[in-house]
Amino acid sequence: xxxxxGLISALPFLALAPLASCGKGENPRQYAHIFVIVEExxxxxxxxxxxxxxxxNRLAETYGxxxxxxxxxxxxxANYVAMLAGSTFGIHDDDAWYCSPGKQDPYCYKSQRPxxxxxxxxxxSLVDQLDKADLTWKGYFESIPAAGSKAVFSxxxxxxxxxxxxxxxxxxxxxxxxVQDDSRLDMKLVGxxxxxxxxxxxxxxxxxxxxxxxxxxxxGMDGNDPTVPPDCVYSNDQGLIxxxxxxxxxxxxxxxxxxxxxxxxxxxxxxxxxxxxxxxxSRDAGKTQGCCGYxxxxxxxFGGGHIATIVITNHGPRGVKDDTPYNHYxxxxxxxxxxxxxxxxxxxxxxxxxxxPMSKLFWN
Numbered sequence: 001x002x003x004x005x006g007l008i009s010a011l012p013f014l015a016l017a018p019l020a021s022c023g024k025g026e027n028p029r030q031y032a033h034i035f036v037i038v039e040e041x042x043x044x045x046x047x048x049x050x051x052x053x054x055x056x057n058r059l060a061e062t063y064g065x066x067x068x069x070x071x072x073x074x075x076x077x078a079n080y081v082a083m084l085a086g087s088t089f090g091i092h093d094d095d096a097w098y099c100s101p102g103k104q105d106p107y108c109y110k111s112q113r114p115x116x117x118x119x120x121x122x123x124x125s126l127v128d129q130l131d132k133a134d135l136t137w138k139g140y141f142e143s144i145p146a147a148g149s150k151a152v153f154s155x156x157x158x159x160x161x162x163x164x165x166x167x168x169x170x171x172x173x174x175x176x177x178x179v180q181d182d183s184r185l186d187m188k189l190v191g192x193x194x195x196x197x198x199x200x201x202x203x204x205x206x207x208x209x210x211x212x213x214x215x216x217x218x219x220g221m222d223g224n225d226p227t228v229p230p231d232c233v234y235s236n237d238q239g240l241i242x243x244x245x246x247x248x249x250x251x252x253x254x255x256x257x258x259x260x261x262x263x264x265x266x267x268x269x270x271x272x273x274x275x276x277x278x279x280x281x282s283r284d285a286g287k288t289q290g291c292c293g294y295x296x297x298x299x300x301x302f303g304g305g306h307i308a309t310i311v312i313t314n315h316g317p318r319g320v321k322d323d324t325p326y327n328h329y330x331x332x333x334x335x336x337x338x339x340x341x342x343x344x345x346x347x348x349x350x351x352x353x354x355x356x357p358m359s360k361l362f363w364n
Contacts, residue, residue, distance in 0.1 A: 027340070028266075028363075029337070029338070029363055030266065030338060030339065030340050031206075031265075031266040031267065031268055031338040031339060031362075032206065032260070032263075032265035032266055032267060033204055033205070033206055033207075033208075033260060033265070033266075033267040033268070034206070034207050034208075034267075034268045034270065034335055034338060034339075035207075035208045035209075035210055035255065035267075035268070035269050035270070036083065036207075036208070036209050036210065036269075036270045036272065036331070037209075037210045037211075037212075037248060037251060037252075037269065037270065037271045037272070038080065038083075038170070038209060038210075038211055038217070038272055038273065038274060039212070039217050039218045039244050039248070039271070039272070039273045039274075040076065040170070040214075040217045040218050040219035040273065040274055040275075041076070041218060041219055041273070041274065041275060041276070041277050042218050042241065042273055042276065042277055042307070042308075043276035043277055043278070043305055043306055043307060044067075044069075044276070044306045044307055044308045045306075046237070046241065046276075046277065047241065047273075047308045048060060048065070048308050050238075050241060052238045052241045052242040052245065053241050053242070053244075053245040054245065054249075055245045055246070055248055055249030055252070056245050056248055056249075056271065056308070056310065059248075059252060059271070059310050059312055060308070060310045061319065062312075062318065062319065063310060063311060063312040063313065063317070063318060063319075063320070064310065064311040064312070064313070064316075064317050064318075064319075064320040064321075064322060064360070064361035065308065065309075065310055065311075065320070065321050065322070066308075066309040066310075066311070066322050066324070066326050066358065066361060067321055067322065067323045068291070068306070068323050068324065068325045068326065069272070069306070069307055069308065069309040069325075069326045069327060069330075070288070070289065070290045070291050070292075070294070070303055070304060070305065070306055070307065070325070070326070070327045071273070071274060071275035071276065071290070071303065071304020071305055071307055071327065071328065072088055072290065072294060072301055072303065072304050072327060072328060072329070073088055073092050073275070073299075073300055073301055073302060073303070073304050074092075074275050074278060074279050074304055074305075075092075075093065075094050075275070076094055076169055076170060076274045076275060077091060077093065077094045077095075077169040077170075077172070077175075078091040078092055078300060079274040079275055079304055079328060080169075080170060080171070080172035080175075080209075080274060081121065081172045081175050082327075082328040082329060082332070082347075083172065083209075083328045083331060083332060084125045084126045084127065084172050084173070084175075084176070084332070085121065085123060085124070085125040085126065085176070085332070085345050085346060086329050086332050086333075086344070086345040086346035086347045086348035086349070087123075087301075087345075087346040087347055088300045088301050089117060089121050089123065089300075090115070090117035090300045091117060091119060091175075091300060092299050092300040093109065093110040093113075094109075094169040095107060095108050095109055095110055095111065095119055095169075096108060096119065096152045096168065096169075097119050097120060097150075097152075097168055097171075097174040097175045097180075098119065098120060099111055099118075099119040100118045100119065100120070101116045101117070101118065102116075107152045115299060117300075119175060120175065120176075120177050120180065121175050121176050121177065122176075122177045123176075123346075124345060125176045125178070125179075125345070126207070126332060126335065126336070126345070127173065127176060127178060127179055128178055129336065129339075129341050129343060129345070130206065130207055130339070130341075133339060133340070133341055135206040135207065135339055136205040136206050136207070137188065137205050137206065137207040137208065138187075138188050138189075138190060138194075138198075138205040138207075138208045138209075139171060139173050139188065139189045139190070139208065139209045139211065140190060140191070140192060140194065140195040140208055140209065140210045140211070141166055141170075141171060141189065141190070141191060141192075141211045141213075142165070142166070142191065142192045142211065142212045142213040142216060143165035143166040143191070143213040144166045144189065144190070144191050145166065146186075147186040147187070147189065147190045147191065147194070148185040148186030148187075148188070148189050148190075149166075149189065150168070150174060150180070150185075151166070151168065152167070152168045152169075153166065153167055153168070154166035154167075156227065159227075160227055161227055162215075162221055162225050162227040162228045162232075163225075164214065164221065165213040165214055165215060166213055166214075167214055167219075170211050170214075170217070170274075171189065171209075171211065172209075173188075173189060173209070174189075195210065196254075199254055199255060199257070199258040199260075200258070201259075202258060202259035202260050202263075204258070204260050206339065207335065207339070210251060212244070212247050212251075214232075215228075215229065215231075215232035215243065216243060216244055216247040217244055217247075218240045218241055218243070218244035218273075219240070220232055220233060220234040220235075220236070220240050221233065221234065222234065223235060223236075231243045248271060252269060252271075252312060255269055256314075261314050262314070263314075264315075266313065266314065266315055266316065266338075267313065267314045267315075268311055268312065268313045268314075268316065268338070268362060269311075269312040269313075270309065270310070270311050270312075270331065271308075271309065271310040271312070272307065272308075272309040272310075272328070272331065273307040273308060273309075274304070274307075275304035275305055275307065276304065276305025276306060276307055277305075278305045279305070284305070287306070288303070288306070289302065289303030289304070289305055289306075290302065290303020290304065290305075290327060291303075291325035291326070291327055291354065292325055292326065292327045292329055292330055292347070292350070292353055292354045292355045292356075293327070293329050293347035293350045293353040293354075293355050294327065309326065309331070311358065311361035311362060313361075313362065316361075316362055316363065317360065317361060317362075317363070317364060320360055320361055320364075322358070322360040322361050324356065324358070324360065325354060326356075326358055327355075329346075329347040329348045329350070329355050330348075330355055330356060330357070330358055331358065332344075332345065332348040333348040333349070333355055333356070333357050334357040334358040334359075334362060336348065337357050338362060
């Protein structure tokens with residue numbers, strides 16, 4: 001994070017921007033930028049009210065907190081897919097983006113399972129919607145091996161660094177065929193060094209995912225590896241939460257110091273998690289695990305548990321606690337509406353299941 005801080009330290013920190021007045025012809029509902037920071041594997045009660053996460057809790061109090069937000073499934077990968085296309089497409093594992101039924105490959109761990117599906121998705125995603133609307137997107141991935149990389153994991157760049165800091169299972173852009181075939185992928189799947197430059201210049205995409213590495217996103221790594229620091233070990237819950245909280249605090253401060261944050265155009269930063277730390281059948285018995293288009297009987301859409309989601313806006317609501325049921329399908333629908341896209345992909349358009357935009361957190 002120091003690389004980002006060094007490039008934009010001369011810019012003022014904007015803790016709270018004043019509400020903007022809309023000029024002639026401006027749409028107060030439309031957003032110029034929505035950046036989604038995704039953390040890993042922590043339930044709502046592990047984060048909200050936890051003294052190990054002071055930055056996250058300050059942001060939740062100051063801006064907006066969705067108090068009934070859920071993941072779609074366990075484990076991670078399909079939740080990221082759901083954020084981009086409103087469906088898990090039958091994925092319920094963390095296998096590589098190129099895996100297919102029966103494929104023999106070290107990273108296609110579950111490919112012999114009878115309900116296994118192709119992990120390259122040929123359906124429309126938010127990326128296609130943005131392209132059609134002449135809007136831009138990027139994924140900023142800490143520790144990605146190189147810009148545009150399709151690697152499943154990163155390798156250590158020095159002897160004191162662990163392998164696998166970057167994991168493609170947290171990069172759902174790669175699951176979509178249209179992205180895999182993009183000739184300019186090296187401009188769209190980039191590292192945090194590029195984030196620093198974009199924030200400093202104000203030349204930012206309309207939509208972005210910001211994904212810290214596995215030590216900084218609360219995921220953690222194997223403690224048997226001597227290169228893994230103590231606060232990145234799987235079993236060190238509070239250390240991982242504190243480390244992730246520090247990373248989020250720095251990221252949000254740096255975004256708020258960018259020229260785009262102080263502009264009149266609407267800008268939102270969403271902090272969410274992929275899933276909670278489950279499933280734990282004995283602990284979670286009787287608890288709601290999902291909402292809004294989920295199916296408890298589906299192996300790929302049975303609910304990913306109760307997670308925190310925080311919405312930080314430069315000109316929007318303040319001090320909101322929203323108890324409307326939401327999930328990543330709801331976030332996708334909100335993103336579509338905030339960019340003036342009338343089409344809602346898959347479950348994002350399921351009105352009957354209660355999928356609604358997160359209006360109280362973005363507009364009201």
